[in-house]
Amino acid sequence: MNAPLAPAFVNGDVSFWYRSIGVPVPTEPLAGDVQADVAIVGAGYTGLWTAYYLKKLDPALRVVVLEKEFAGFGASGRNGGWLAGLLPGSAARYAKHHGRDTALRFQREMFAAVDEVIRVAHTEGIDADLVKGGLFNVARTPAQAARLRAEVVAQRSWGWTPEDVDLLSTREMTARINVEGALAASWSPHCARIQPALLARGLARAVRVLGVELHERTPVTEIARGRAVTPGGTVSADLVLRCTEGFTAAVPGHHRDWLPMNSSMIVTEPLDSWDEIGWSGSELLGDMAHYYMYAQRTADDRIAFGGRGRPYLYGSRLDDRGHTHDWTVDALWRLLTSFFPAVKGARVEHAWSGVLGVPRDWCATVGLDRSTGLGWAGGYTGHGVTATNLAGRTLADLALGRDTDLTTLPWVGRRVRRWEPEPLRWLGVHAMYRLYRLADAREATGTPRTSVLARIADMITGH
Numbered sequence: 001m002n003a004p005l006a007p008a009f010v011n012g013d014v015s016f017w018y019r020s021i022g023v024p025v026p027t028e029p030l031a032g033d034v035q036a037d038v039a040i041v042g043a044g045y046t047g048l049w050t051a052y053y054l055k056k057l058d059p060a061l062r063v064v065v066l067e068k069e070f071a072g073f074g075a076s077g078r079n080g081g082w083l084a085g086l087l088p089g090s091a092a093r094y095a096k097h098h099g100r101d102t103a104l105r106f107q108r109e110m111f112a113a114v115d116e117v118i119r120v121a122h123t124e125g126i127d128a129d130l131v132k133g134g135l136f137n138v139a140r141t142p143a144q145a146a147r148l149r150a151e152v153v154a155q156r157s158w159g160w161t162p163e164d165v166d167l168l169s170t171r172e173m174t175a176r177i178n179v180e181g182a183l184a185a186s187w188s189p190h191c192a193r194i195q196p197a198l199l200a201r202g203l204a205r206a207v208r209v210l211g212v213e214l215h216e217r218t219p220v221t222e223i224a225r226g227r228a229v230t231p232g233g234t235v236s237a238d239l240v241l242r243c244t245e246g247f248t249a250a251v252p253g254h255h256r257d258w259l260p261m262n263s264s265m266i267v268t269e270p271l272d273s274w275d276e277i278g279w280s281g282s283e284l285l286g287d288m289a290h291y292y293m294y295a296q297r298t299a300d301d302r303i304a305f306g307g308r309g310r311p312y313l314y315g316s317r318l319d320d321r322g323h324t325h326d327w328t329v330d331a332l333w334r335l336l337t338s339f340f341p342a343v344k345g346a347r348v349e350h351a352w353s354g355v356l357g358v359p360r361d362w363c364a365t366v367g368l369d370r371s372t373g374l375g376w377a378g379g380y381t382g383h384g385v386t387a388t389n390l391a392g393r394t395l396a397d398l399a400l401g402r403d404t405d406l407t408t409l410p411w412v413g414r415r416v417r418r419w420e421p422e423p424l425r426w427l428g429v430h431a432m433y434r435l436y437r438l439a440d441a442r443e444a445t446g447t448p449r450t451s452v453l454a455r456i457a458d459m460i461t462g463h
Contacts, residue, residue, distance in 0.1 A: 049392025072200025
């Protein structure tokens with residue numbers, strides 16, 4: 001490994017976010033059969049938000065949440081901490097079958113969900129280092145700058161106002177965050193920084209206070225009509241809701257529903273070079289590369305920096321311990337120091353990976369089949385921190401038979417074809433990211449147009 005490592009460097013061990021607060025002691029596993037009104041499989045953000053709103057809407061419900069590890073073990077405790085109002089999918093695809101107005105309403109609900117998470121965190125006393133500082137997207141090549149301008153034009157066509165997104169000059173951008181080589185940038189206020197694990201653990205505490213029964217260390221071996229089966233017993237329930245996101249491929253019968261895509265992160269030591277970097281407003285930072293990055297300045301003055309590492313394991317296998325390959329750590333370090341040369345004197349203190357769920361059309365779904373009592377939510381394609389809140393509220397309304405504005409959003413009941421069998425799945429995903437890397441390299445030479453290689457990659461996987 002070429003990246004400079006701190007003496008206490010850790011690779012994996014869930015994530016850095018748990019390093020600072022400690023990995024929780026799991027609750028007692030399920031021991032015996034129980035009867036419930038609603039059984040929820042998965043105690044990530046989706047499952048926890050669904051349980052929270054179910055109990056808020058109907059305190060008399062018996063809600064049981066089953067989790068293989070501990071609440072917040074998966075992507076909910078490993079993500080980049082972007083509470084962003086971004087659609088978990090394509091506005092055009094959502095509009096295709098449900099109309100433009102419905103897709104526009106979906107976007108406004110996503111914006112509002114950022115403030116809803118902040119409201120609940122305040123109400124429930126969840127201190128998750130929340131700061132609503134907005135989101136910068138930066139372009140560092142002419143082709144990226146052209147895509148950035150085109151993205152803002154497209155966002156305006158889908159109802160974003162100048163108050164929702166704005167183009168910045170290079171001078172305006174570097175005055176706030178001094179990104180090396182920045183050519184253009186956009187800014188949106190609809191994003192907040194969070195410490196992901198603190199939010200997950202705070203939600204877990206909140207639902208237990210409301211009376212939700214949370215059983216950790218309880219793997220579910222079968223989800224079927226009226227029951228969720230575990231080694232310790234069966235939960236019989238009128239409704240069984242699958243909220244397993246990136247781990248869905250491990251659920252029997254759902255192996256090819258959503259692709260488990262890996263994303264990796266590194267975090268630096270606390271930095272003393274902020275005068276050179278700027279970044280005083282706790283904004284989140286992304287870029288317009290095909291092989292994109294995402295970053296935050298943490299509450300304790302580090303940079304947490306993420307991107308795609310080894311994106312997919314053959315056969316939808318899961319590396320659930322969070323270990324990151326050496327070459328990924330090196331690649332993220334090189335990219336980080338190209339953005340911020342002032343960081344070169346620091347070291348990497350932690351590296352980890354997480355798994356997100358990707359449907360075949362790259363659009364998230366929420367649904368409930370009343371004929372079977374089986375429901376689901378997920379497939380957020382990396383935009384789940386905020387989308388899980390909206391999904392949880394929507395799934396709670398569906399479960400209670402409530403006819404609301406949320407239950408008519410275009411992701412409700414959405415079904416798409418499954419991913420191809422192996423080896424086509426592995427070949428397609430790896431070809432896509434190989435082409436994206438090559439496209440970024442070509443665009444770095446100064447070409448003003450998006451590389452045709454990126455367009456081929458989009459065609460291969462339907463991105």
